[in-house]
Amino acid sequence: xxxxxxxxxxxxxxxxxxxxxxxxxxxxxxxxxxxxxxxxxxxxxxxxxxxxxxxxxxxxxxxxxxxxxxxxxxxxxxxxxxxxxxxxxxxxxxxxxxxxxxxxxxxxxxxxxxxxxxxxxxxxxxxxxxxxxxxxxxxxxxxxxxxxxxxxxxxxxxxxxxxxxxxxxxxxxxxxxxxxxxxxxxxxxxxxxxxxxxxxxxxxxxxxxxxxxxxxxxxxxxxxxxxxxxxxxxxxxxxxxxxxxxxxxxxxxxxxxxxxxxxxxxxxxxxxxxxxxxxxxxxxxxxxxxxxxxxxxxxxxxxxxxxxxxxxxxxxxxxxxxxxxxxxxxxxxxxxxxxxxxxxxxxx
Amino acid sequence: xxxxxxxxxxxxxxxxxxxxxxxxxxxxxxxxxxxxxxxxxxxxxxxxxxxxxxxxxxxxxxxxxxxxxxxxxxxxxxxxxxxxxxxxxxxxxxxxxxxxxxxxxxxxxxxxxxxxxxxxxxxxxxxxxxxxxxxxxxxxxxxxxxxxxxxxxxxxxxxxxxxxxxxxxxxxxxxxxxxxxxxxxxxxxxxxxxxxxxxxxxxxxxxxxxxxxxxxxxxxxxxxxxxxxxxxxxxxxxxxxxxxxx
Numbered sequence: 001x002x003x004x005x006x007x008x009x010x011x012x013x014x015x016x017x018x019x020x021x022x023x024x025x026x027x028x029x030x031x032x033x034x035x036x037x038x039x040x041x042x043x044x045x046x047x048x049x050x051x052x053x054x055x056x057x058x059x060x061x062x063x064x065x066x067x068x069x070x071x072x073x074x075x076x077x078x079x080x081x082x083x084x085x086x087x088x089x090x091x092x093x094x095x096x097x098x099x100x101x102x103x104x105x106x107x108x109x110x111x112x113x114x115x116x117x118x119x120x121x122x123x124x125x126x127x128x129x130x131x132x133x134x135x136x137x138x139x140x141x142x143x144x145x146x147x148x149x150x151x152x153x154x155x156x157x158x159x160x161x162x163x164x165x166x167x168x169x170x171x172x173x174x175x176x177x178x179x180x181x182x183x184x185x186x187x188x189x190x191x192x193x194x195x196x197x198x199x200x201x202x203x204x205x206x207x208x209x210x211x212x213x214x215x216x217x218x219x220x221x222x223x224x225x226x227x228x229x230x231x232x233x234x235x236x237x238x239x240x241x242x243x244x245x246x247x248x249x250x251x252x253x254x255x256x257x258x259x260x261x262x263x264x265x266x267x268x269x270x271x272x273x274x275x276x277x278x279x280x281x282x283x284x285x286x287x288x289x290x291x292x293x294x295x296x297x298x299x300x301x302x303x304x305x306x307x308x309x310x311x312x313x314x315x316x317x318x319x320x321x322x323x324x325x326x327x328x329x330x331x332x333x334x335x336x337x338x339x340x341x342x343x344x345x346x347x348x
Numbered sequence: 349x350x351x352x353x354x355x356x357x358x359x360x361x362x363x364x365x366x367x368x369x370x371x372x373x374x375x376x377x378x379x380x381x382x383x384x385x386x387x388x389x390x391x392x393x394x395x396x397x398x399x400x401x402x403x404x405x406x407x408x409x410x411x412x413x414x415x416x417x418x419x420x421x422x423x424x425x426x427x428x429x430x431x432x433x434x435x436x437x438x439x440x441x442x443x444x445x446x447x448x449x450x451x452x453x454x455x456x457x458x459x460x461x462x463x464x465x466x467x468x469x470x471x472x473x474x475x476x477x478x479x480x481x482x483x484x485x486x487x488x489x490x491x492x493x494x495x496x497x498x499x500x501x502x503x504x505x506x507x508x509x510x511x512x513x514x515x516x517x518x519x520x521x522x523x524x525x526x527x528x529x530x531x532x533x534x535x536x537x538x539x540x541x542x543x544x545x546x547x548x549x550x551x552x553x554x555x556x557x558x559x560x561x562x563x564x565x566x567x568x569x570x571x572x573x574x575x576x577x578x579x580x581x582x583x584x585x586x587x588x589x590x591x592x593x594x
Contacts, residue, residue: 022582025589033592036563038571041581074560081568088572116487116565117509 002057002300003086003094004293007064007078009246009281014065021275035074037063039082041089045274047297049330055300059276060085062100066246069099072107079103084115087124092305094125095296098245101127102222105164105312123307126299128292130309132264133168134324135291136243138334139261140216141177146337147237147259149215157183157214159207160221162191165243165264168315169218174199175317183210186221218263219244223252231255247281262335264291269331288335298326374556376438376494384554386443389435391548394447395482396428399511402458402474409467410518420511427504434497450547453540454478461533468519468526469533475515476573477541483508484565485557492556512569516576523578530577531587538590541566567591 008014011031018026026037043059062082068074079100086094096104103109104127113120144151156173160166161184173179182202186192192204211217212233220243229252236257242249243263250260267287277285292309299308308323309315374381403421407414435442454473461469486505490498519526545566549559567588574584 023585023589025586025593029589029593032560036560036567037592038564038567038588040585073558077561077564081564084568116483116568117505 001089001091002055002296003060003089003091004057004097004276004296005060005062005079005082005086005094005100006097006276006293007062007066007099009066009098011065011067014063017278031065031067034063034065035068035071039063039078039085041085043274043276045272047268047272048270049301050269051301051329053301053330055297057297057300058086058089058091059274060094061276064099064103066099069103075099075103076107076109076112079107079109080112080115080120083120083125084118087118087120092124093296093299093308095128095292096125097128097290097293101129101292102245122310123305125310126292126295126307127164127309128290128295129164130168130315130319131266131295131298131323131327132243132291133165133172133315134320134327135266135334136165136169136218136220136241136263137172137177137320138324139241139263139336140173140218140239142334143259143261143337144216144239147239149237149239151177151179151216153180154215155179155181155183155213156216156218157185157205157210158218158220159185159210160219160244161202162186162188162195163220164309164312164315166218166220167195167313168320169220169243170195170199170202171315171317172320174201179216183214185210214238217241219249220263222246223248227252229253231258234258259337261337265289265335266291266294266327266332267335268294269333291334294327294332295323298323298330298332301330302326372556373492373494374554380554382438382440384551385435385438385440387446387551388548388555389431389440390442390444390447391450392431392482392485393428393435393442394444394451395478396424396431398451398455399474399478400424400428402470402478403511405458405462406467406470406474409462409465409470416514420514423507423510427507430500430504431497434494434500437496438494450544453543454537457537457540466529466533468522468529469537471515471518472530472533473537475511476519476570477537479508479512479515480569480573481541481544481566483512483569484562487565488557488561489555512573516573519577534587535590538587542591563591 008017015027021042040061040063041058042061044056046054046056048054060082062078064075064078068078140156144154156179158166158170161170170182170184174182184192184196184202184204185207196202196204211229215235216239218241222244231253238258240249240253240258240260241263242260247262253260265288267284271286277289282288295309299305400421403417403424407417458470458473483505486501490501493501519530545559545562552559552562571584571588574587
């Protein structure tokens with residue numbers, strides 16, 4: 001059995017969801033009430049692979065909302081309690097979606113293995129980052145040529161290059177895709193130097209210098225709300241893969257010739273029959289989902305019940321290949337640019 | 349294009365407030381700590397005594413299980429002794445009148461149900477609500493307890509699961525005939541639990557136990573019990589919400 005731990009994108013969305021699902025008391029409650037509310041197992045689903053294999057899963061809402069990020073103890077509790085609920089329900093492999101894995105990583109929750117009378121078994125959880133990284137690379141490889149960008153001659157900027165997903169994307173793009181040049185962007189210098197030496201290449205640049213030189217920009221960092229992008233200075237065409245969380249790039253980089261694609265999203269080959277992806281703002285919520293969620297399904301389809309993606313900078317190319325092959329085999333497709341990319345259609 | 353995503357907070361916006369505190373413990377010898385402890389400890393002692401009395405009373409409603417109930421009751425007296433020793437260890441005198449007042453609403457409801465022979469209500473109050481309350485409070489207390497009390501509480505919390513389990517099993521076996529009474533008893537008693545938690549929130553904070561944690565942990569234990577009894581997730585959320593609103 002697979003599990004997904006998710007949350008709403010805002011407190012207001014969360015209340016609307018509660019109303020829609022018949023949780024009226026939650027819909028009426030204020031943020032303090034939500035801070036005290038326990039996680040909820042909202043939905044059970046069955047998914048059938050094109051191979052014929054059938055798996056069952058559950059969606060757990062951690063009752064976390066991003067407005068709680070400023071409350072460290074609340075955010076930590078929401079994540080750990082949701083993980084405990086998954087384990088208590090006997091779920092073999094659960095993906096930590098949205099802010100869940102970010103909170104787990106940034107708050108160092110590995111130290112918090114004991115929750116009440118439960119010892120969390122880490123092998124039951126995955127960040128899903130390996131599949132996310134593979135999907136983002138695939139999105140670059142598939143969509144850049146559609147815009148007339150030849151990756152063997154192109155500069156690809158990776159913003160958030162030293163993160164778990166970012167470093168995996170850099171490895172793949174330099175060693176498998178063979179992009180002409182990688183522009184490495186991140187806040188801290190030392191991890192950038194380490195990455196550059198590991199890759200045996202790549203140019204370290206500040207964001208404002210990297211953007212005007214990039215044919216493709218992969219964003220895998222959380223974007224500060226205050227960030228503005230000078231679209232006039234971008235190359236045209238420019239493919240932007242918005243692989244961060246939350247996905248807020250389309251409003252910042254709307255311009256003719258700039259093509260923003262939601263990164264790390266996959267579409268399943270048939271309707272899943274769940275309600276939950278509507279809360280994640282998917283264009284086709286019956287089929288589309290975060291690649292990290294799909295990783296839990298893939299691991300369950302493949303019978304790989306282990307914390308496949310775990311810790312920082314452990315994603316190697318072999319793991320990406322393995323999960324990528326499983327992704328294709330079980331009917332997932334990386335989200336692509338919608339229509340023929342006529343520049344006139346690309347304005348927001 | 350989504351507009352709400354734009355205004356959504358990011359980790360970036362709150363990073364400055366993300367410094368987790370170290371495993372700090374309160375100053376167990378301070379006057380403020382002892383003052384708060386005199387009430388919290390009294391609640392625990394009174395709670396264990398009333399639990400003892402309630403399990404003995406339940407034996408009169410379920411005579412075929414009187415022996416098992418009497419065994420559970422004896423465990424509660426042992427807990428009471430342990431917690432009394434915790435107060436002595438810190439040189440604190442438990443404020444028993446406060447604790448008796450604290451439990452009055454639930455005690456009155458239990459006695460009323462007992463007089464009317466409403467075994468389902470009695471079980472919900474004692475074996476589910478009070479036990480879930482105790483389990484939550486002990487779990488939150490253990491990491492911030494003094495070493496002596498910590499050891500004692502760790503032993504007690506294991507027993508309380510046995511008690512919760514007793515109530516669960518009985519209600520599970522009798523769910524269909526108990527459902528209506530359970531829902532009514534939930535409506536009448538869960539708001540009391542919330543008020544009790546709120547009335548000790550200030551003292552609990554001095555002991556470094558947060559109200560938010562207490563409520564969520566209580567609800568997790570309560571939801572687990574309702575799941576075990578056989579309620580569906582949505583029914584459970586509705587039942588449990590009576591502790592959050594209203």
